Amino acid sequence: xxxPRVLVTEPIDPxxxxxxxxxxxxxLAFDADRAELLNIVGDYDALVVRVKHKIDRExxxxxxxxxxxxxxxxxxxxxxxxYAKEKGIAVLNVPDASNDSVAELTIGLMLNLARRINPAFAxxxxxxxxxxxxxxxxxxxxxxxxxxxxxxxxxxxxxxxxIGMDVIAFDPFLTPQAVAALKVELVSLPDLLGRAxxxxxxxxxxxxxxxxxxxxxxxxxxxxxxxxxxxxxxIVDEEALYAAVASGHLGGFAGDVMETExxxxxxxxxxxxVVVTPHIGGNTHEAQRRIGLRxxxxxxxxxxxxxx
Numbered sequence: 001x002x003x004p005r006v007l008v009t010e011p012i013d014p015x016x017x018x019x020x021x022x023x024x025x026x027x028l029a030f031d032a033d034r035a036e037l038l039n040i041v042g043d044y045d046a047l048v049v050r051v052k053h054k055i056d057r058e059x060x061x062x063x064x065x066x067x068x069x070x071x072x073x074x075x076x077x078x079x080x081x082x083y084a085k086e087k088g089i090a091v092l093n094v095p096d097a098s099n100d101s102v103a104e105l106t107i108g109l110m111l112n113l114a115r116r117i118n119p120a121f122a123x124x125x126x127x128x129x130x131x132x133x134x135x136x137x138x139x140x141x142x143x144x145x146x147x148x149x150x151x152x153x154x155x156x157x158x159x160x161x162x163i164g165m166d167v168i169a170f171d172p173f174l175t176p177q178a179v180a181a182l183k184v185e186l187v188s189l190p191d192l193l194g195r196a197x198x199x200x201x202x203x204x205x206x207x208x209x210x211x212x213x214x215x216x217x218x219x220x221x222x223x224x225x226x227x228x229x230x231x232x233x234x235i236v237d238e239e240a241l242y243a244a245v246a247s248g249h250l251g252g253f254a255g256d257v258m259e260t261e262x263x264x265x266x267x268x269x270x271x272x273x274v275v276v277t278p279h280i281g282g283n284t285h286e287a288q289r290r291i292g293l294r295x296x297x298x299x300x301x302x303x304x305x306x307x308x
Contacts, residue, residue, distance in 0.1 A: 004303040005043060010050035012072050013285075016292020020048075023304050038062050045303040048072055048295060051261070051279070055079040060087055068092060068302045070295050073282055075232065077205060092298050096151060097290040098282030102202075102256075103155035105281045106230045107163075109254035110198055112275050113226045114139055119272050140164030145196025147212070148203035148231065149174055149184060156200055157184050168192055193220040198228065205232035215240035224251040230281050233257040242268050256281045 004024040008017070011030055020026045029040065037053055042064040049055060050072045060066070060083055069084055071093040081091045112118060115136040123130060144160045146153045149169040157167045161183065168185045170192045179186060189212075193199065199221065203209045213227075214237040221227070227250055229236055238259055244250045245268070252273035258266070261279060268274050282288070300307045 004045040006046040006048060006299065006303075007041060007044040008048040009037065010048075010052050010072065012048065012295075013288040013292035015289045016072075016296050019293055019296025020299070022296075023300050023307070041066070046070060046299050048299075049079070051075070051078060053078070055084075057083050060084050060089065063089070068299055070299055072291055072295065074098065075204075077232070090302055092295065094291045094294045097294055098284075098287035099151050099155055101284040101287040102152050102230055102281035103159060105256060105277070106152075106156050106200055106202075106228060107159050109228050109230065109256070109275060109277070110139060110144075110160075110200070110226065113228070113252040113254050113273065114198075116273075118275050139198070142166070142197035143168060143195055145169065145187075145192040145199045146184070147171075147189070147192070147199065147201045147235075149179060149182070149186075150202060152230075153200075153202040154179075154182055156202065157182055165198075168195060189217070190220055193217060194222065196225060197222060198226045201227075201229040201231040201235055203231045203235055205234045209235050211235070211237045213237065213240075215243065218244040218250065221250060223249060226251050227253045229253075229255040229257055231257065233259040233261060238266070238268060242271075245271050245274060 006020045006024045006026045008026060008028050009032060017026060034053060038059060041047060041059060041062050045065055046068045047063060047066055048070045055069060055078060057080055060080060066089050068090040069079060071079065074093055074095050076091065076093055079091060084091050116134045120134040140163055142165050144165045144167045146157055146167060146169040149171040153169065160167055168187050170187060170189045174186060176186050212235050218240050241253060245253050254275040256277045257279055258276065269276065
C-alpha cells in the first residue's frame with residue numbers, strides 16, 4: 001500500500017520531520033513559490049505551512065487529496081479554515097506549545113524598553129561608553145496591564161508578578177472568579193489604559209480587535225507608558241502609534257508583530273525608543289521541537305488508517 005504523503009512548505013524542527021518520516025513520504029519545499037505550491041499540492045495528503053503562503057480557496061481546491069492542513073504554530077488568519085472544512089479537510093494548529101516562549105519574549109521586550117538596551121548597545125558599538133545617557137526604569141512596583149488573559153497572557157502575568165509588578169487585565173470573556181487564582185484584577189479597557197505603566201497585548205486578531213488601540217485609546221494611556229504587542233499585528237493602529245511615540249506621549253513601543261509582515265520600511269523603525277522583532281515569539285528550540293512532534297502525532301491520526 002502506498003505511504004501517505006506530507007508536504008512541508010517552511011522549515012520545521014528536525015524532530016517533526018523525523019516524526020513524519022516514520023509513516024509518510026515527506027517533501028520539504030521550503031523554496032517553493034505560490035505557483036509551485038499550486039502545481040504540487042494535489043499530490044499530498046497533508047500540507048504543513050507556516051506564514052509564507054496564503055492558503056486560500058485556490059490552494060485548497062488544488063489539494064485534491066488533502067486530508068489535513070497543519071499550521072506550524074498558532075495563528076490561522078492566513079488559512080481559509082471554513083472553506084477547508086467545507087471540503088472535508090481538517091485544519092490543525094498547536095496553540096499551547098509555544099506559550100512559554102512567547103511569554104518570555106514579551107518580558108524581554110518590556111525589559112528592553114525599560115532599560116533602553118538597544119540604544120545603549122548602539123552607542124557602545126559606535127565607540128561610546130556613556131553610562132549616564134541611559135537611565136532607565138525598574139519594572140518592580142510598576143503596573144502591567146494585559147489585554148487578553150489567555151494562556152500566554154496568564155504566563156506573562158505570573159512572570160511579571162515574580163518581578164514585582166502589579167497586574168491588571170482586560171478580557172471580556174473572563175470573570176473575576178475565573179482569574180482569582182492568578183491574583184489579577186479584571187478591569188475595563190479604558191481603566192487599564194489609564195492605570196498601566198506597561199500595556200501588553202495578547203489578543204487574537206478579529207473584526208472586534210482590529211485597531212482596538214487607535215489614536216483615542218493611545219491618548220488614554222499614561223504619559224510615558226510603554227506598549228508591547230506580542231499578540232497580532234493590526235490590533236494597534238500603526239499611524240496612531242507612530243504619532244503617540246514620536247510626540248513623547250508614550251515612552252516606547254516594542255513588538256513582535258506588525259500589521260503587514262514583512263513590514264518593509266516603516267517610519268516607526270526610525271524612532272530610538274521602538275524595538276521590533278520579526279515574529280519570533282515561538283522561535284525557540286524547545287517550542288519548535290514540541291510543535292514538530294505534536295504535528296507529526298496529530299497528522300498521523302488523520303492520514304494513516306487505524307492510527308487513532
